[in-house]
Amino acid sequence: MTRRAILKGTGSALPRTRVSNDELAKRVDTSDEWIVERTGIRFRHIAEPDETTGTLGADAAREALKAAGLDAADIGLIIVATATPDNTFPATATKIQAMLGAPDCIAFDVAAVCSGFLYALSVADSMLRTGAANHALVIGSETFSRILDWEDRATCVLFGDGAGAVVLSAEEVGDDRGILATRLHAEGQYCDMLYVDGGPSTTGTVGHVRMQGREVFRHAVTNLASVLGEVMADVGLPADAIDWIVPHQANKRIIDATAKKLGLPAERVVLTVDQHANTSAASVPLALDLAVRDGRIKRGDLVVLEAMGGGFTWGAAVLRV
Numbered sequence: 158m159t160r161r162a163i164l165k166g167t168g169s170a171l172p173r174t175r176v177s178n179d180e181l182a183k184r185v186d187t188s189d190e191w192i193v194e195r196t197g198i199r200f201r202h203i204a205e206p207d208e209t210t211g212t213l214g215a216d217a218a219r220e221a222l223k224a225a226g227l228d229a230a231d232i233g234l235i236i237v238a239t240a241t242p243d244n245t246f247p248a249t250a251t252k253i254q255a256m257l258g259a260p261d262c263i264a265f266d267v268a269a270v271c272s273g274f275l276y277a278l279s280v281a282d283s284m285l286r287t288g289a290a291n292h293a294l295v296i297g298s299e300t301f302s303r304i305l306d307w308e309d310r311a312t313c314v315l316f317g318d319g320a321g322a323v324v325l326s327a328e329e330v331g332d333d334r335g336i337l338a339t340r341l342h343a344e345g346q347y348c349d350m351l352y353v354d355g356g357p358s359t360t361g362t363v364g365h366v367r368m369q370g371r372e373v374f375r376h377a378v379t380n381l382a383s384v385l386g387e388v389m390a391d392v393g394l395p396a397d398a399i400d401w402i403v404p405h406q407a408n409k410r411i412i413d414a415t416a417k418k419l420g421l422p423a424e425r426v427v428l429t430v431d432q433h434a435n436t437s438a439a440s441v442p443l444a445l446d447l448a449v450r451d452g453r454i455k456r457g458d459l460v461v462l463e464a465m466g467g468g469f470t471w472g473a474a475v476l477r478v
């Protein structure tokens with residue numbers, strides 16, 4: 158028996174307002190046809206002023222706690238993956254801790270943009286296995302609408318707001334349960350391919366998302382296929398053993414190309430990009446929650462999570478649910 162991090166519950170939260178491609182086309186020079194053909198995106202949710210990364214993250218966390226049958230008081234570790242924190246500091250994780258009424262515990266944020274949830278999951282997995290906590294909340298929450306340049310049609314159509322959360326618990330289990338492998342990567346030489354042109358230490362402003370779309374696309378397919386190969390080699394299983402792949406939801410063409418490289422049929426891929434667009438660190442836990450709640454992902458399934466984002470950063474995880 159080994160101490161491992163087990164997935165005990167999932168949750169998610171979306172802003173009240175849903176915006177279609179046609180509605181966006183009234184604001185910028187674009188069309189439903191262009192957006193669907195290039196990205197697969199049809200809708201995104203956009204936060205109202207009273208909805209923040211913190212409130213959305215707390216709502217998702219409450220759902221995950223309920224699904225896990227745990228109280229906020231049981232949680233010893235809260236990690237929030239976000240690139241759009243409520244404030245420069247304190248960490249949004251501490252704000253969510255306060256909103257949940259969770260007593261003294263470890264709480265901090267992780268900044269790895271769209272790969273943030275994979276980074277946070279990997280850190281939580283290590284901390285649970287080494288005994289820093291027994292129960293952890295890992296949250297991906299974003300309000301990218303607040304850092305989009307709404308005049309730039311090449312980026313503003315791609316993103317949306319939302320949050321997803323998981324509860325992980327440390328348990329003594331056999332070798333085929335819980336988080337089985339994680340792999341993380343970063344190549345900072347590409348940091349100007351996808352970035353925000355502001356920040357507290359440079360411009361003193363929040364800034365806007367800037368992206369070289371074609372370059373990001375090219376690196377995403379290569380890096381994701383390669384890291385998926387690494388995690389499957391770590392667990393000693395062929396790609397065919399994967400029951401469900403829950404990819405970062407940036408672009409349906411990237412998701413299709415990656416699945417094809419692995420030889421995985423589309424039926425095993427959880428797809429939400431059409432409904433949510435790219436919610437950055439929230440996209441993987443949001444999609445995971447959807448597929449758990451609608452009964453697709455069941456106990457015993459081998460699930461693979463993957464993401465790639467600004468930095469570049471990328472990573473993958475394999476878990477037996």
Ligand SMILES: CC(C)(COP(=O)(O)OP(=O)(O)OC[C@H]1O[C@@H](n2cnc3c(N)ncnc32)[C@H](O)[C@@H]1OP(=O)(O)O)[C@@H](O)C(=O)NCCC(=O)NCCS
Binds near residue numbers: 435
């Ligand atoms: C952004 C993306 C969809 C653009 O698709 P593309 O085929 O590379 O398109 P290009 O950027 O070459 O632009 C092609 C044309 O469409 C135009 N265009 C860009 N955005 C548009 C929009 N929203 N509506 C209509 N036309 C648009 C461009 O101006 C360009 O016109 P031009 O040929 O007259 O100059 C694509 O590059 C992509 O998905 N990249 C990855 C982005 C991503 O997932 N980022 C997040 C990763 S975490």
